[in-house]
Amino acid sequence: MKKLISNLFFGTLVTVLMGSSQVYAQEKTIVVSSTTSTEQSGLFNFILPIFKMKTGIDAKVVAVGTGQALDIGRRGDADVVFVHDKAAEEKFVEDGFSTKRYEVMYNDFVLIGPKTDPAKVGGGKDIQVALQKIAAAQAPFVSRGDKSGTHAAELRYWKGAGIAIAPGTAWYKETGSGMGPALNTASAMNGYILADRGTWISFKNRGDLMILVQGDPKLFNQYGVMLVNPAKFPSVKKAQGQEFIDWLISKNGQEVIASYKIDGEQLFFPNAKK
Known part of the structure; x- marks a missing residue:
């Protein structure tokens, strides 16, 4: 009887652990280094739950000034950089920390x-x-x-x-x-x-x-988004980071951005190039 109970307990424990590891394996998370304006305006609180619902990807935001956000990307400590200083963004790409800059929105x-x-x-x-x-x-x-x-x-x-x-x-x-x-x-x-x-x-x-x-x-204040170069930083989650970018510039992502309003006033205007 003791052996049977022991075997049942062990089997249950294995099942629980396997289930936990499967859930953990299914969790998809990216780090987005971004500006304080996208976070403090409430935009991320509005759009990220919608993105997660559609893709299962949880985007964790580090909200700092654009210069610091780009520095985080230069260290490879983020998967995506979402900022608003076009000249600095173009330099980021020129220096090989990303391969492409995408325009997303403006205010x-x-x-x-x-x-x-x-x-x-x-x-x-x-x-x-x-x-x-x-x-x-x-x-x-x-x-x-x-x-x-x-x-x-x-x-x-x-x-x-x-x-x-x-x-x-x-x-x-x-x-x-x-x-x-x-x-x-x-x-x-x-x-x-x-x-x-x-x-x-x-x-x-x-x-x-x-x-x-x-x-x-x-x-005029343009926002751009870039995937941190996975060739330079192998830890970058290339597929999931690109999925976030693709959604931001997609018809659905652009509509979601445009729909964010406070007291009827639109805060950001999508202008991704088709």
Whole structure:
């Protein structure tokens, strides 16, 4: 009897363990290194469950600034990189860390500032003129200062405005943080800040801040996605990573991205090339 019970227990244990290993083997997970704007805007929380339902693949997101996201890809610590700095993305491909960049969607940057608008930039359509006015007024300006795609764009606009920010400039504050925390700082300081529209729409702690400058073609904000090169990093999950990319740029993926809205306002506009 004891032997029979022992054999039954052993057989049950083996069955459970085999079932567990089969479930584990069936789990499909990829690491996506991405920007804070795609995460803090709520986009990933919206689209990733739909992607998983369709494919069984669980996409784990590491949300950092674009520069850091690309660095993670350069170390081979991600399967896919999904960011918004076209020049840096093209360099990533040029350097062999990926073999192809795919355009996915766009939105735009907006200049946020206090309703009192001490620099008198409200209603303007030229971001560089607005920055010149902010510098002339020495009005508080909050920069992410984190080598993100938004930070890179901001630096381009200051350069285009012909303004060099000297280290230690009193009215210019670098936070070294993501878009949400930087917006919190701007709200607390009642200062100006460059933000992506998606994160701004989803941001709740607005205080006395509002959009003051928008509509300049230079504020266009393109997002791209790349598979980390499996020839350089054999640990990259090539098939599953490519499946994620293929879904993002597919008709269904593009429709899902377009359907993400907050209070009826669309945050991202799909533009994958067919």
